[in-house]
Amino acid sequence: MRRWITASACLVWTTAAAAQVPGGPTGLEAVDYPWDNGTRIQLTWSLSPDDDTLLGYAVRRRLADDPQQTLIDILPPGTSAYTVPDLDPELAYLFAVTAIAQDNTESAPASTLAPVTPSVQAFDGTRLWFMVTLVLFSGAVVVFIRMARTGRDLKVRKIAGLEAVTEAVGRATEMGRSCLYVPGIQDMNDIQTIASMNVLSHVARTAAEYDAKLEVPTSKSLVMTAARETVETAFLSAGRPDAYNPDLIYYVTDEQFGFVAYAQGMMVREKPAACFYLGSFFAESLILAEMGNSIGAIQVAGTAQPAQLPFFVAACDYTLIGEEFFAASAYLSGEPDQMGSLKGQDVGKLIVAVGILAGVGGMTLAAVTGSDLIQSMVDYFTQRMLT
Amino acid sequence: MTARAYTPGLKVSARTRHRVRRILPIAGDVLVQAGDAVQARQAVAHAFMPGDVTPINMANLLSMPPTDVPDCMLKKEGDRIDVGDVLARTPGIFGLFRSEHTSTVSGTLESISAVTGQVIVRGEPLGVEVRAYLAGRVAEIVPNEGCVIEADAAFVQGIFGIGGEAFGPIRRAAADHADPLTEDRITPDMEGAVIVGGARMTEAAIERARAVGASAIVSGGIDDADIRAFLGYDLGVAITGSENVGLTLIITEGFGDIAMAQRTFDLLASLEGREAAVNGATQIRAGVMRPEIVVPLPDDAAGETAGTSDAGFLETGAPVRIIRDPHFGRIGAVGALPAELHVLESGSKARVLEVRLDSGESVIIPRANVELIEQ
Amino acid sequence: MSRIDPDRVQVILATDCGSTTTKAILIQKIDGVFRQTHRGEAPTTVEEPFADVTMGVLNAVTETQELAGRRLIDADGRIIQPASGDEGCDIYISTSSAGGGLQMMVAGVIRQMTAESAKRAALGAGAIVMDVIAANDKRRPHEQIQRIRELRPDMILVSGGVDGGTTTHVVRLAELIAPAKPRPRFGSEYTLPIIYAGNADAAPLVADVITDGFDLTVVDNLRPVLERENLGPARDAIHDLFLEHVMAHAPGYDKLIQWTDAPIMPTPGAVGNILETIARERGINVVGVDIGGATTDVFSVFDGVFNRTVSANLGMSYSISNVCAEAGMDNILRWVHIPMDARELRNRVKNKMIRPTTIPQSLEALVFEQAVAREALRLAYLQHKEFATTLKGVQRQRTVGDTFSQESSGETIVDNMALNLLVASGGVLSHAPSMRQTAMLLIDAFEPEGFTTLAKDSIFMMPHLGVLAEVHPQASVEVFERDCLIHLGAVAAAAGSGKPGQACFRYQVRGDTLEASGEMRVGDMKLYPLGLGETARVAIQPERGFDFGAGPGRAVERDVEGGTVGLILDARGRPLQVEGGVEGWVRALELYPEGSVA
Known part of the structure; x- marks a missing residue:
C-alpha cells in the first residue's frame, strides 16, 4: 500500500514535469574540427535553462540536401560540446541538438543554419609538441652524424673500462700469458654480440701491437666466424698480419654450461692475465668473473643485462655498464653513423632528464604553494606537451 | 794587470792558417796521402756503413714454434741473400703441404733465433764519403778515419x-x-x-x-x-x-x-x-x-796569420758588439771596466762595462751582453 | 776507500764537476753540528786543452783552502786525508755532470709498464733518457734498430717481463740491440755497458744474444711482479757502470775516483738522493726543481715515492726558443704586465738562443724572461705529473659500491695539496733580482695548494749533500737544513674556483712579530712580512667551494715559518685563472720596481 502511494506520488511528479516541455539548448555552432583527417565536426551550444532536470541532449545530423535526420548520440546533462565523428569530407552537414526531459519529451532543437563541411588538414596540430620532441631527438642524431661525417671530432667521455684494455693486454704481455675474450653466449642476432665484435676489434688490435696471445672461445658457430673476420682485420690494420692465428678463435658448444665448463677449465690451465667478458651473459657471468678473479687476471666486463651487472662489478676490475657498452662499441668502431647516434641519443636523454626534473619540480612546487599558475603550467606540460 | 775580462767572440779573419779535420763516422779507407793538394769537392775518405736491418718473424710467417725455426732454415747465418731466395721451408706432412718463405730483401743473413723465431737480414752496406771541404793541402792522416786539411784562408764565423x-x-x-x-x-x-x-x-x-x-x-x-x-x-x-x-x-x-x-x-x-x-x-x-765561410787563398799571397782561438779578453779600446737589447747589434769600443757590481735597470746586480758607441755616446752594458770582435 | 767512523768526522770536502764550473764546499763540525763554512769555484777542465778533471777540482779546492785558511792539498797535489789539526779533511766526495752527464737508452716490453719502470730507474739514477724502446711503441723493428744506431747512448738498460713472465718479448729486445751495435760516444775501444733487469728466466737467453762488443750486467728484475717496483739494484748498477765505464773514459776521472770516499754520482742523481733523504727524515712531501739553460729537472717525493723527470728541451737559454714554441707566445705573454711587441720578442728569443750567456739588462727583458720561466716550469711540472703515477697493469679489487666510480690506474701521485716543501734552484730562480720574484715564479708555475713552504738552494749545494747522504746522512741533513736552503716563506693558497671579486676566505695570523686578519676575495694576493726563523699561526676559514686541505669550506689552522719573502696569501683559486689579474698581483707583491705597473 505504502509502496503504491510512493509510486503514485512519483507518477504525479513526473506527470507534472511532463506537462512542461524542457527549455532547449541555444546557440548551436558547428565548426570543422581542427587538425583532423576531415571526418569530424566540432559542435558547441549553450545549456538548456532546465539542464539540472534533463535526461540529456540528443545530437542529430542531416545532409544539407537531405531532410532525413539521424540521431548520432545522446549526451549526459551538462554537456555543451560534442565532436561529431565519422563524417564524409565530401559532404555538407546540418546539425540539431535537443534537450530531452526525464519523460523523453524533447525540446525545440537548436539547429545550425548553414551547412558545414568537414575539411581535411594535412597536419595534426595537437601533436605539435610530439613533433617538436621527435625533431629534437632524431634531429640531434642526424646533426651529430653529419658532424661526425664531416670529420668533426666528437668528444666522448673517457670510459675507464676502455682505457683498461691496454693495461690488461699489457699485463698479459709482461706476464707472458694469454688474453681471453668471451663475446657472450648469444648469437650474432643479439645487438650485444654485435657491439662485442667492435670491442673485440680494439682488443685484438692492442694484442697485435703488443704481440700478445688472444684466445676467443665462442658458443655459437656464427660468432666464431665473425670473430675471426674481426680479429684478422684488426691484426692487419695493426700491421701484423703474420701474427694472426685463426686457431685461437674457436667454437666450443652451444650448451650454456658446457661452454662455461670449458672456459673455466681453460682459465685454470692457462691462467690468462687479461679476461674480457663483453656481450650477453646470463648465469655464467659470476662463474666466469669469479674464476678470473681467483687467477689474478685483470678483467673487463660489459653487458646490457641488468641482472648480471652487479656480479660483474663485484668481481671484475672494470665494467661497462649497460649503455656504456654500446657507447664503447660506437666509440671504438669510430664510424660516424655510430658516433653520431651515440651523441644524438645523449642529447635525447638529456632532454628527457630535464623534462623529468622540470615536471617533478613543478608538481612539487604547485602542491606546496598551491599556485594556480604553476598548476596550469604543469597541466599544460603533462597534458599537452607530453600527450 | 789591466782590466780584462774573458768573453766569447766570433772570428772574422782576412787570412789565417785554417785546419779542418775530415773524419768518417766509422772506420774506413783514407783516399789521400799527406801532402796531397785537394779540391773542395774531392772525396778524401770513404767507408761502408753496415746496412739496414730487417727482422723477419719466421715463426709467425710459417706458423710454427720458434724452436723449429733453425731446422727449417735453408740459409745459414752469414749467407748471402737475394730477393726471391727461399729462406725457409717447413717439412710439411710426408713432404706434402710444405710452406715456405721467399725473401723480399737482399743482404746477408745475420742471425736466427730459436727463442723468438726471428731471422735478421742485414741489407747491403751503405757507402759513406767525406769530401775535402777546404781546398788545400793534406797536413795529416788519421789512419782509417780521415785526414786533416790545411790551407791559408779567409775565415768568417757566422x-x-x-x-x-x-x-x-x-x-x-x-x-x-x-x-x-x-x-x-x-x-x-x-x-x-x-x-x-x-x-x-x-x-x-x-x-x-x-x-x-x-x-x-x-x-x-x-x-x-x-x-x-x-x-x-x-x-x-x-x-x-x-x-x-x-x-x-x-x-x-x-x-x-x-x-x-x-x-x-x-x-x-x-x-x-x-x-x-x-x-x-x-x-x-x-x-x-x-756556421762558417772559408775562402782558401793562394799560397803566395802575403798577409798576417792568426791563431784559431775563438775567445779573447776585454780590454779598454777593444772593439765589441752589443748582443742584447737595448742597443742590440750596436758596435763600439770598450771604455771603462769598473770592477764593482752595478745595479741594472732590471734590478739585478752584474759586472758591467762602458761601451763607447760609434755614434759617440757612451752606454753601460753588462759584461755578459757584449761580444768581442776579433781582429 | 777507507772505512769511515761517522762520530769522528770533523771536516768534509765535497766537489761537483759541472759542465762549466767545478764547485767545492767545505763542511766542518762547529759546536757539535755540521755547517757549510767555505766554498770555492773554478772552471771545469774536462775538455781540451786541459783534459784532466782533477785540475779544476784542485783549483776549486785551492780557492776553498785559501778562504778557509786550512791546508787541504799537499805538495804533491793530493787532497790531504784524514784531517789532523788544521790540515786536510776526513771525507772527500764528488759528483759529476761534465761531458753532458750520463746519457742512457732504456728498453722494456710494455711502454706503460716495465719500460716505464726502467725509465724511472734510469732517471732516478741521474741519467738523461734519450729514448725508450718498447714492444708497443708503434715503431717497426727496423725503425727501432735505426733509432738505437743513431742515438749513441753511454749505457742501455733492458728490462721486461715480470719474473716468470714473458721471455720472447725480452729476447726480441736484445735481438734489436745486438745488431744495432750502437756506437758509444767515447770511441771504438769502449764496450757499451748493458744492464739487464728483467725477467730472471730470460737472463741466460739475453746473455746468448748480447755478446761481442757489449758488457752485460745482470741484476734483479726491476719489476718482479707488476704490483711492485724494485728499482734499487738497477739504480746501483747504473751508478757502478757510470763509474767503471763512462767516467773511466772521461779525462782525469780515474784519478778522481781513487780520491773519493764514496762513488762519484751523476749530479742529478745526487740531488734526488738528498731530497729523498730529507723527505724520509722529516716525513714530508717535497718537490724540487732545477731549471737550467737547456733542461729542467723536476724531483718529487710523495708518500716516500721518489720520481725524477728531465724535460730535455725546456730551459732558459739554449732551449728558450723551444719553450716559446711549446707553450705558445700567448701563454707566455699572459704573465706580462707591460705591453710588449710579439714579433720583436720572437727575434729576441732567437737571439737569446744563439747567444745563451746574455743576461736581461732592461726591466722589460727581465719581466719577459721570467714569464718564459713560468711557462717552462709549468710545462716541466706537467710532464712530471704525467710521469709520476701509480703503477699500471695492476689487478684491482672492487665492490658493488664502485659501480659508478671506476677509477683507472696510472693516476698521478703528485698532489699539490699534500705538498709541504717546494725547493727551487737554477739560474733564473736563484739569481732573480728579488726573492719575491722567485717565490712568485714558483707559485705561478707549480700552483701549490693549501700550505706550502717555499725555499731555494742557496749555492746549489744539493748535489754535494746528496753524495754525503750516502756516507754521512746526519751531516748531510744538518747542513741541508741550516745552510743549503734559503727559506723564502710560506704560501697559503685556496683550491677551488670562483668569480673574481667573490669572497674566498677569511684569515687570522698571530705571531710574535705579525698580527693580522682580514678577508680575501677571489683574484687577490697579499704579502705579510714574516722574517727568517719567525713563525706564526694562521687560521683560515674558507668560503664554500674553497679548500685548504681540510675539505671545501672547512676551517684550517697551521703554523707557518717565515723567510726572506714572508707569508703569501693566495686567493686566486686553482686551477689558476691568469687573464686580467697579473697587474694586481705584481702590485700586491711589489714584484718589480715602482713605475713598472701602468
Missing part, C-alpha cells in the same frame, strides 16, 4: 746557420753592409754562388735564391717569422745542419733587422769571385759549433 756544407764563388748582392737583401737583388746568374747580402734577408729573397739554384746566402740578420716561413716549422733549439732545404743560410749578427758588421762585409766583398766553402751547421751547446 752566429747561426741552416743547412749543411755548400760550395760556390762569392757573389755580392748588396751595395752596402746595411743594405737589406731583397728579392730584386737576386739574379738568375747567381746559380751555384754564395750570395753575400748586407742586412736582413727576406723570405722572398731566400725563395728566389733557391729558385735560381744558389748554393748559399750570407747576410747580417733574418727575421724569425721569415725563417719559420722558410723552414715550415719553428726552431726549438739551435742545433742545425741536417736540414734539407736546398740551400745553406748563414747570418753573421743575429735575428731581426740588423746590418752585417762593416768589417765582415768589406772582407767578403773583397773576396768576390773566389771559391768559398760554407757550412751552416750550428750547435749552441757545450762544444759549440758556429
